Amino acid sequence: MKAAEKAYQELRSSIIDGSHPPGSRIIEQEVAAAAGVSRTPVREALRRLEAEGLLRFVPNQGAFVRSWNAQDVEDIFELRAMLEGYAARLAARSASDAQVAELQSLAEQQRDAARRRSRGWLNRVADLNARFHDLLQEAAQSERLAATLATLSNLPLVLQTFRDYQDEDLERSAHHHLELVEAIKARDPVWAESVMHAHVMAARRVFRTLHSNGKD
Amino acid sequence: MKAAEKAYQELRSSIIDGSHPPGSRIIEQEVAAAAGVSRTPVREALRRLEAEGLLRFVPNQGAFVRSWNAQDVEDIFELRAMLEGYAARLAARSASDAQVAELQSLAEQQRDAARRRSRGWLNRVADLNARFHDLLQEAAQSERLAATLATLSNLPLVLQTFRDYQDEDLERSAHHHLELVEAIKARDPVWAESVMHAHVMAARRVFRTLHSNGKD
DNA sequence: TGACGGTTAATTGTATACAACCCGGGGGGC
DNA sequence: GCCCCCCGGGTTGTATACAATTAACCGTCA
Numbered sequence: 001m002k003a004a005e006k007a008y009q010e011l012r013s014s015i016i017d018g019s020h021p022p023g024s025r026i027i028e029q030e031v032a033a034a035a036g037v038s039r040t041p042v043r044e045a046l047r048r049l050e051a052e053g054l055l056r057f058v059p060n061q062g063a064f065v066r067s068w069n070a071q072d073v074e075d076i077f078e079l080r081a082m083l084e085g086y087a088a089r090l091a092a093r094s095a096s097d098a099q100v101a102e103l104q105s106l107a108e109q110q111r112d113a114a115r116r117r118s119r120g121w122l123n124r125v126a127d128l129n130a131r132f133h134d135l136l137q138e139a140a141q142s143e144r145l146a147a148t149l150a151t152l153s154n155l156p157l158v159l160q161t162f163r164d165y166q167d168e169d170l171e172r173s174a175h176h177h178l179e180l181v182e183a184i185k186a187r188d189p190v191w192a193e194s195v196m197h198a199h200v201m202a203a204r205r206v207f208r209t210l211h212s213n214g215k216d
Numbered sequence: 217m218k219a220a221e222k223a224y225q226e227l228r229s230s231i232i233d234g235s236h237p238p239g240s241r242i243i244e245q246e247v248a249a250a251a252g253v254s255r256t257p258v259r260e261a262l263r264r265l266e267a268e269g270l271l272r273f274v275p276n277q278g279a280f281v282r283s284w285n286a287q288d289v290e291d292i293f294e295l296r297a298m299l300e301g302y303a304a305r306l307a308a309r310s311a312s313d314a315q316v317a318e319l320q321s322l323a324e325q326q327r328d329a330a331r332r333r334s335r336g337w338l339n340r341v342a343d344l345n346a347r348f349h350d351l352l353q354e355a356a357q358s359e360r361l362a363a364t365l366a367t368l369s370n371l372p373l374v375l376q377t378f379r380d381y382q383d384e385d386l387e388r389s390a391h392h393h394l395e396l397v398e399a400i401k402a403r404d405p406v407w408a409e410s411v412m413h414a415h416v417m418a419a420r421r422v423f424r425t426l427h428s429n430g431k432d
Numbered sequence: 433t434g435a436c437g438g439t440t441a442a443t444t445g446t447a448t449a450c451a452a453c454c455c456g457g458g459g460g461g462c
Numbered sequence: 463g464c465c466c467c468c469c470g471g472g473t474t475g476t477a478t479a480c481a482a483t484t485a486a487c488c489g490t491c492a
Contacts, residue, residue, distance in 0.1 A: 002476095003475075003477095004475080004476090028444070029442095038476060040256070040476055043445090044263055051263070051264065051267030059445095059483095060444060060445075060483050061444075062443070075360045079299070079361065079364060082298040082302065083298070142287065143288070144269065144291045144295070145295065147367075148367065151364065218446095219446065220445080220446090243472095244473075253446075254446060254447045254448070255474090256446055257445080257446065257447095259475090275453095275474090275475095276452085276454060276475075277454070277455095
């Protein structure tokens, strides 16, 4: 793997897993040492992460892990609802039969994993969920859309919310995915978009109730 | 100005004005020489432009000016319609009185400039249009939204379409802006969003008719 | 004691040097 | 004559050295 890519991956995952909490400062030298590369590729990785909205640059002070307020959270979910909805719309038009089958398989696996609750089920469900959304974006066949969505869907905010789902939330999520597959099978763009919109709005609701009576 | 910023500005404008046509390769050394800086800040500028969707990187081959197909164009307008619509929605909620007044002023100036056709009116209209959209985004008060929209609104595609507007298109554009101001004054988010959506859809129509019976 | 200023250490920003890699041209083999 | 391989120029990718800027510490003075 290229040095810049390595630095990017390492820093990114350490932001997402919380090793670098929001607001904390990123020292180029430390990242470089951790990844075993020089500062040059690290700086490129930092710029990429800035573009993705994970970092914030202050001139002559470097990079800080981006934090979000209530408005940011609202925006992120609102934008995701629109963009993932659009992705679903496109997928309903142009997904291949193989992709539809794969989507159905992922949705069914997710439903079963959430029901069975065998060891490590939570990580498994989160992984299946991520793969479902990724595959849907791929089926939408829009580089521009994928690039835009990447900056909204790969946030700690989004990736970790899953861990706080209640039983009914998990069930609803699985149902949404299954319904989406049906809508795509039926080649019904409007139906697909509507389901996806509801899917994200439901996720926003979970997040809101979690963070309204709590910290910050 | 910082070297990286300088390189970014120079390269960016030379892409937008067509000096570097779509598909052409960008040589780091040339950009560095043109901007009077070294290759290091140039590489950062290239990464930024990649994140904004103006460039495409091929490993070990460097950067190429991004080109678009019909699907890309559709996506860009579709995404802009959704996102700028959302911006209008937010602006209707939280624009200050001063911002509303400024928006109105800009819209009226644009209308008058398009009517009078005094010297340099086209550039003037394009500038007023850009300032209107920028101010609207500012009034929306969403960093995340602004960042996402920046990668969609600052494309050659969008910025140059204006030059091809017919009289009726220019008039409609000015009317949309004036109506938007009314909707925001009335603090009516749904109205504002609808008008903006129509505004972008109208722009898409102009672009479609221009490029359907022509090149690529 | 508290505020101000200078000095220094740490960090970012930039330039330069070097290594890795790609691509095209020329020569040799079949 | 055609194909393959090797090599050299050019470009990207990375490391290191140096300049510019910041922030903090410490001492001095009111």
